[in-house]
Amino acid sequence: MSSELKTLGWDADFQEAFEAFCAPLTDDGRARLTPVRIVGVQRETFQVRGLHGEQEARLSGTLRHHGSLTPAIGDWCVLEAGSEEGGRLVGVLPRRTTFARAVGAADEGRRAQAVRQQVIAANVDLVLIVTAPDADFDLERLGRYVEAVQQSGAQPVLVLNKADLRVDTDWWVEQLRTLDPDLNIQVTCAQGDQGLEGVRALLTEGVTLALIGSSGVGKSTLTNALLGRVAAPTGEIRASDQQGRHTTTSRTLYLVPGGGLLIDNPGLRDIAVWDADAADFGALEALATRCRFRKCTHTTEPGCAVQAAVRAGEVSPARLLAFQKQLARRGRH
Numbered sequence: 632m633s634s635e636l637k638t639l640g641w642d643a644d645f646q647e648a649f650e651a652f653c654a655p656l657t658d659d660g661r662a663r664l665t666p667v668r669i670v671g672v673q674r675e676t677f678q679v680r681g682l683h684g685e686q687e688a689r690l691s692g693t694l695r696h697h698g699s700l701t702p703a704i705g706d707w708c709v710l711e712a713g714s715e716e717g718g719r720l721v722g723v724l725p726r727r728t729t730f731a732r733a734v735g736a737a738d739e740g741r742r743a744q745a746v747r748q749q750v751i752a753a754n755v756d757l758v759l760i761v762t763a764p765d766a767d768f769d770l771e772r773l774g775r776y777v778e779a780v781q782q783s784g785a786q787p788v789l790v791l792n793k794a795d796l797r798v799d800t801d802w803w804v805e806q807l808r809t810l811d812p813d814l815n816i817q818v819t820c821a822q823g824d825q826g827l828e829g830v831r832a833l834l835t836e837g838v839t840l841a842l843i844g845s846s847g848v849g850k851s852t853l854t855n856a857l858l859g860r861v862a863a864p865t866g867e868i869r870a871s872d873q874q875g876r877h878t879t880t881s882r883t884l885y886l887v888p889g890g891g892l893l894i895d896n897p898g899l900r901d902i903a904v905w906d907a908d909a910a911d912f913g914a915l916e917a918l919a920t921r922c923r924f925r926k927c928t929h930t931t932e933p934g935c936a937v938q939a940a941v942r943a944g945e946v947s948p949a950r951l952l953a954f955q956k957q958l959a960r961r962g963r964h
């Protein structure tokens with residue numbers, strides 16, 4: 632197996648899936664296909680990396696017309712070398728882990744729109760759930776993050792950052808331990824580049840890491856410390872091409888010096904905003920399509936299907952409250 636691909640997270644399972652994808656093709660067809668990992672996502676194009684370094688690629692017609700097949704950051708795809716600029720992505724290999732959220736009627740303003748899954752990141756192995764020993768510390772919320780990470784198939788690691796704010800962090804660590812005694816807990820001071828050995832040790836070759844946690848806990852600082860860079864780019868990254876011109880790339884999956892990969896993408900960060908169990912709102916969104924009013928807030932409207940489900944004991948009032956909060960947040964975006 633190519634060491635270049637292994638560095639990017641390629642393994643025997645992906646190799647097997649790739650071979651299965653190629654099996655029905657002629658030798659000629661097969662010769663034009665290579666596996667690539669999605670390292671950046673734009674509206675129309677994808678930044679991919681494989682055996683031949685980084686390049687841009689577009690979706691084949693088949694992938695374009697099946698929303699459920701849209702590649703996400705971290706995906707392993709099949710690239711077909713093209714005669715025109717770049718190549719075409721013709722397949723998405725089965726994901727080892729999936730961070731997804733449900734998007735449905737509430738997002739798209741259409742009644743009876745089927746709820747579908749939008750994949751935010753794929754093939755993430757480890758997720759640092761970052762918190763700090765200050766006002767951010769909220770065990771209940773952290774517990775929901777742990778659950779969401781486990782649901783995705785990735786392994787959660789709790790990071791108590793800003794350890795320098797306290798003389799003694801034992802109490803905080805004990806609290807974290809109550810969530811699950813088996814969880815890996817790391818205590819760091821990202822600002823001083825301290826306590827990161829434990830995190831770096833987890834970042835072996837091909838391991839993909841992501842960070843979640845509320846705003847201000849130090850995710851960017853940690854990311855920069857791990858990547859060994861100074862700037863704190865968010866979203867689009869400025870880079871220089873060979874002529875020294877500034878070009879904007881959308882790359883959000885990085886190789887970590889010393890091993891491993893790191894996804895730093897706004898969508899994944901927002902997991903904190905939707906809250907960990909947002910994906911479970913699918914059932915409520917489906918119910919909401921049966922409300923009498925399209926813009927039902929599920930509070931006092933007559934003919935509200937969601938309220939009816941609460942009255943019938945099928946949906947807990949707490950769940951409804953969480954759902955309403957999420958709708959309000961989306962309304963503001």
Ligand SMILES: Nc1nc2c(ncn2[C@@H]2O[C@H](COP(=O)(O)OP(=O)(O)OP(=O)(O)O)[C@@H](O)[C@H]2O)c(=O)[nH]1
Nearest residue numbers: 792793794820821822845846847848849850851852
């Ligand atoms: N005292 C202390 N401050 C830190 C530490 N790490 C980060 N900070 C500070 O906390 C603030 C927020 O850090 P960021 O890295 O921007 O936090 P973030 O989680 O990326 O925040 P968002 O970009 O809003 O999601 C900055 O002022 C950092 O300098 C730390 O270990 N100790």
Ligand SMILES: [Zn+2]
Nearest residue numbers: 922927929935
């Ligand atoms: Zn309603």
